[in-house]
Amino acid sequence: MAPSRLRQTGSLVVLVIGSFVFAYPFLWMIATSLRTRQGVAEAGVSLWPVQWHFQNYTDGLSSFPFWQYLGNSLLTTIPPVIFTVLSSSLVGFAFARIPARGAGVIFGIVLATMLLPGEVTIVPQFILFRELDMMDTLYPLILPSLFGSAFFIFLFRQFYLRLPQSLTDAAIVDGAGWFRIWWSIYLPLSQPIIVAAAVLQFMSSWNNFLTPSIYLSSERWKTLPLALAGFTSANSTDTSLLMATSIVVVLPCIVIFFLAQRHIVGGISFTGSK
Amino acid sequence: MSEIITAIEQVLGRLGMSPDVQPLGAFLVLLAAIYVLFLGPLWFAVRRQWVHRSTAAFWVFISPWVFGFLLFTVGPMAYSLVLSFFDWNLIDPPSFTGLDNYTEAASDPLVAKAVQVTLTYAALSVPLQVALSLGVALLMNVRVRGIHVFRTIWYLPSLVTGVAQVVLFLWVFNPGYGLLNGVLRVFGIEGPAWFADPGWALPAVVIMSLWTVGGNMVIYLAGLQDVPTELYEAAHLDGAGAVRRFWSITLPQISPVIFFNVITGLIGAMQTFTQGYVVTQAGGGPSHSLLFFVLYLYQNAFEYFRMGYASALAWILLVMILLLTALIFRGSAFWVYYESTRPKEARFARAK
Numbered sequence: 001m002a003p004s005r006l007r008q009t010g011s012l013v014v015l016v017i018g019s020f021v022f023a024y025p026f027l028w029m030i031a032t033s034l035r036t037r038q039g040v041a042e043a044g045v046s047l048w049p050v051q052w053h054f055q056n057y058t059d060g061l062s063s064f065p066f067w068q069y070l071g072n073s074l075l076t077t078i079p080p081v082i083f084t085v086l087s088s089s090l091v092g093f094a095f096a097r098i099p100a101r102g103a104g105v106i107f108g109i110v111l112a113t114m115l116l117p118g119e120v121t122i123v124p125q126f127i128l129f130r131e132l133d134m135m136d137t138l139y140p141l142i143l144p145s146l147f148g149s150a151f152f153i154f155l156f157r158q159f160y161l162r163l164p165q166s167l168t169d170a171a172i173v174d175g176a177g178w179f180r181i182w183w184s185i186y187l188p189l190s191q192p193i194i195v196a197a198a199v200l201q202f203m204s205s206w207n208n209f210l211t212p213s214i215y216l217s218s219e220r221w222k223t224l225p226l227a228l229a230g231f232t233s234a235n236s237t238d239t240s241l242l243m244a245t246s247i248v249v250v251l252p253c254i255v256i257f258f259l260a261q262r263h264i265v266g267g268i269s270f271t272g273s274k
Numbered sequence: 275m276s277e278i279i280t281a282i283e284q285v286l287g288r289l290g291m292s293p294d295v296q297p298l299g300a301f302l303v304l305l306a307a308i309y310v311l312f313l314g315p316l317w318f319a320v321r322r323q324w325v326h327r328s329t330a331a332f333w334v335f336i337s338p339w340v341f342g343f344l345l346f347t348v349g350p351m352a353y354s355l356v357l358s359f360f361d362w363n364l365i366d367p368p369s370f371t372g373l374d375n376y377t378e379a380a381s382d383p384l385v386a387k388a389v390q391v392t393l394t395y396a397a398l399s400v401p402l403q404v405a406l407s408l409g410v411a412l413l414m415n416v417r418v419r420g421i422h423v424f425r426t427i428w429y430l431p432s433l434v435t436g437v438a439q440v441v442l443f444l445w446v447f448n449p450g451y452g453l454l455n456g457v458l459r460v461f462g463i464e465g466p467a468w469f470a471d472p473g474w475a476l477p478a479v480v481i482m483s484l485w486t487v488g489g490n491m492v493i494y495l496a497g498l499q500d501v502p503t504e505l506y507e508a509a510h511l512d513g514a515g516a517v518r519r520f521w522s523i524t525l526p527q528i529s530p531v532i533f534f535n536v537i538t539g540l541i542g543a544m545q546t547f548t549q550g551y552v553v554t555q556a557g558g559g560p561s562h563s564l565l566f567f568v569l570y571l572y573q574n575a576f577e578y579f580r581m582g583y584a585s586a587l588a589w590i591l592l593v594m595i596l597l598l599t600a601l602i603f604r605g606s607a608f609w610v611y612y613e614s615t616r617p618k619e620a621r622f623a624r625a626k
Contacts, residue, residue, distance in 0.1 A: 007516070011413045018410065019427045022485065025453060026431060029442050045456035087338040094335030099328050110339065113347060115537070117595050119545050119568045120588045123575050124350035124357065130364075131276045133283065133297045143301065147342020178331045207436035209548045210568075214576055225437040229552050232441055239445060246438040253433045261426075 033057070033243035040239050056244040063241065064227055065219070066248075073224040076138050076212070077205040080145035081198050087148035088197060089190060092156025093182045097168050107157070114150045119210075126214060140215045141208065141223075145201070152197040159193045160186055199260045203253055224249045278304075308341065358586035363579045375586035385587070387562045388570040389594070395476060395566070396543035396598075399483045404535055407487040411494035412524075425495070429488035440552040443482045444469070469553050475563040479549050490535055497531035498524070526611040533610045536602060544595050547572065567591055 024047075031050050032040055039051045060066075094100075095107050129140040163186070171181045187194075212226045222230075228249055232242065282300040291299050316333065319325040333340075358375055362368035379385045414425055434442065446453045447468035455465035466474040505523045514522065550559070550566040556573070558565035571591065575584035 008416065008418070011416065012418065015413050015424050018413075019424050022431055022488075023427050025442055025446055025485070026434065028453065029434075032445075044451055045453045091336045091339045094332050098332040098335060100326075100332035101329060103332060106336065109343075113343065115541065115596075115599055116347065117541060117545050117592065119547070119571065120592045121347060121350035121354065122571075123581055123584045123588055124353040125346060126575065127353070127357075127364075127581070128345075128350060131279065132301055133276065133279050134301075137294070137297060139298055139301070144342065144346050147338045147346065150339075153339060178328075178335065182335075203433070203435070207438075209436050209551070210572075213551070214572075228437045228441065232437075232444070232552065242441060243445075246441045250434050250438045254430070257429075257433055 029243050029247065032240050033247050035240050037238070037240065053240070056240050057248065060241045060244040061248065064231060066227075068220070069222050069224050069227045072138060072221055073206060076141040076208070076223055077202055079142050080205045081201045083142075084145040084149050084152060084201050085194055085197050087146060088152035089156045089187055089194070090182060091148050092153045093160055093186050094178075095153065095157045096160035097181075097186070098178055110150050110153055114154070122210070122214065129215065135215065136217050136221060137215070138221055141205070141211055145205075149197075149201070152193075152201070155193050155197060156190060159190050163189060195260050199256055202256060206253060305341075309337070312337065354585040354588055357582050358589055360582045362581040364581060365579075368582070371582070375583045376590075378583065379586055379590060384562065384565065384570060385590075388565045388567040391476060391563065391565050392544055392546065392567040395480065395546060396540055398477070398480045399543055400536060400539040402480065402484060403487050403490060403539055404532060406484055407490035407535070408494050408528075408532065410487065411491045411498055412520075414491070414495055415498045425492070428491055432486040432488040435486060436548050437552055439482065439486070440549055443478070443485075444553065446482075447478050469564075470560060472559070472561040472563040475553075475559050479546075479553070479564065482549065483543075490539075493535065494528065494531055497528040501527040529610045530612060533602075533606050537599060540598060540602065541595060544591065544598070 027047055028045070031043075031047050033056055034050050034052050034054065035043060035056075036051045036053045039049070039053070043049065091110075095103060095110075125140070129135065132139075134140050167185055168181055171185060176184075207225060208223075209225045209229070212223045213229075216222055216226060228245060231245060279297070279300045282303050283296040286296050286299045286303075287293065313334070316325065316330050320327055320330045357368070359370060359372060360368040361371045361374070410428060414421060414428075447455075449455055449465065449467040449470060452468070454468070458465040468474050468478040501524060505527070506519060509519050509523055545568055546566045547568040550564040550569040551572070553559065554564050556569075556577075558569065558573075567587070568591070571584050571587045574580045574587060
């Protein structure tokens with residue numbers, strides 16, 4: 001047993017060092033966000049000392065219309081989360097439970113679209129939204145989510161297939177329609193996938209940069225990532241302010257991760273790429 | 275089409291809808307019209323018993339995806355294919371130019387550069403990401419108290435994505451007072467100028483991408499925990515060492531996960547945009563060393579307003595990605611292992 005004990009200690013040492021290397025930029029980001037200007041210049045790459053200069057946060061937030069950007073970010077994040085979860089679940093349920101000819105072929109098309117790069121359609125989508133009179137509005141960031149996402153449809157379908165078929169049969173005997181079966185039986189049961197899909201959609205909408213940079217031009221509708229990118233070029237010298245603002249932008253993702261930690265890992269891993 | 279939208283918006287405006295919401299209102303009116311055109315005939319067909327009730331229900335249920343697919347995927351793709359044979363600056367009427375956009379792309383030195391940058395990035399970052407995330411997952415796949423703390427630490431950086439990550443790494447790679455060069459200086463090495471150096475800008479972005487391997491690591495970890503322990507026990511009895519067990523059991527068993535990771539990683543790498551855009555302030559970096567393909571496409575479409583040329587570039591990107599994906603799918607037969615007893619779930623699942 002000695003060699004295996006040795007190997008375990010060895011891998012633990014590698015893990016500790018690796019974790020430190022990985023966490024370092026993150027910790028430095030937090031430390032720097034709490035330093036005074038002079039403190040940043042003196043401390044350089046080290047984590048200590050920190051002046052606990054919380055004023056950076058209030059300064060960083062007041063140096064641009066933060067609350068307005070936050071509002072825009074929330075408007076382009078929360079509705080897509082709700083829409084995409086509901087419609088993906090509905091479509092996934094149909095693929096899993098409603099018998100129909102050709103369902104297999106169509107599901108194949110759904111899977112194939114997962115491989116399609118979204119970037120291919122940015123030019124025609126831009127023209128489409130221009131025709132719809134939606135330039136410089138938040139709609140182009142919200143509306144596509146009404147129609148579900150192929151990956152989430154796949155997740156929901158896989159989950160629903162694992163639920164016993166008798167659920168549907170019993171409900172049909174009781175006279176429930178397909179919509180009732182979905183809404184009152186399957187949707188509530190798929191809570192793990194709802195959480196996983198909601199978190200993933202939140203992360204991607206919240207951090208989205210390409211779409212806002214195409215559609216949003218006026219100050220009024222800027223989202224936080226867009227504002228942060230502009231802030232970067234304008235305040236590249238004030239490191240502590242920059243880091244404080246970045247942390248505020250990242251914080252919701254971290255909070256949500258800790259709230260939903262169990263579900264994310266469970267939800268993604270079961271997808272059974274196997 | 276914009277005339278229809280304007281007309282609907284005028285009606286909605288007269289009904290007292292505020293100008294901010296009018297585009298949304300017009301869109302919803304259009305969508306409702308599409309649904310009526312779709313549901314009407316379907317209802318009629320069900321009444322006449324041409325279509326089975328459950329088939330009709332199926333189509334109604336998947337209609338969000340179908341309309342999204344037509345409106346945001348198939349429609350735009352067909353449109354951009356047509357547009358790629360035109361010259362259009364959004365203001366003058368489009369003019370047909372045949373294959374000019376494609377021949378221009380073939381001889382455009384910046385397209386060649388963008389392809390080179392993007393493929394180099396994919397070729398460097400995907401294998402490194404797979405190796406690192408798998409390696410870390412192997413280390414983490416032990417039952418030790420407190421291992422969850424390590425998993426969380428490795429996962430956390432993958433939450434710092436997009437612009438915030440670039441902001442952080444602009445500092446990490448700062449030549450004067452950045453973290454990396456500061457550490458190198460301790461060892462007496464004078465580090466390069468990273469993002470400002472044409473030769474080091476792309477490697478810097480690759481290193482940056484490795485910082486977020488935590489997301490993949492979680493997936494590998496789940497895959498590793500699915501490997502049946504009997505296999506290891508049997509191999510242990512047969513006297514197989516750790517290395518042998520890794521090559522003969524672990525690797526074949528999780529090869530589907532690796533395959534999935536390679537495909538998604540490749541598609542993601544080919545679509546890299548934010549890193550190049552934010553680091554270079556939309557410019558492309560020193561001697562175009564960070565001119566990712568999507569960034570060049572973006573410049574053509576939304577800075578030079580060359581919609582036709584940008585559409586042609588989009589189709590070139592699509593063909594490149596499809597070719598690479600097909601190549602990997604073909605190759606996967608040689609190294610991806612699937613259990614032969616895998617049930618054909620799709621066929622059994624459909625209720626009769």
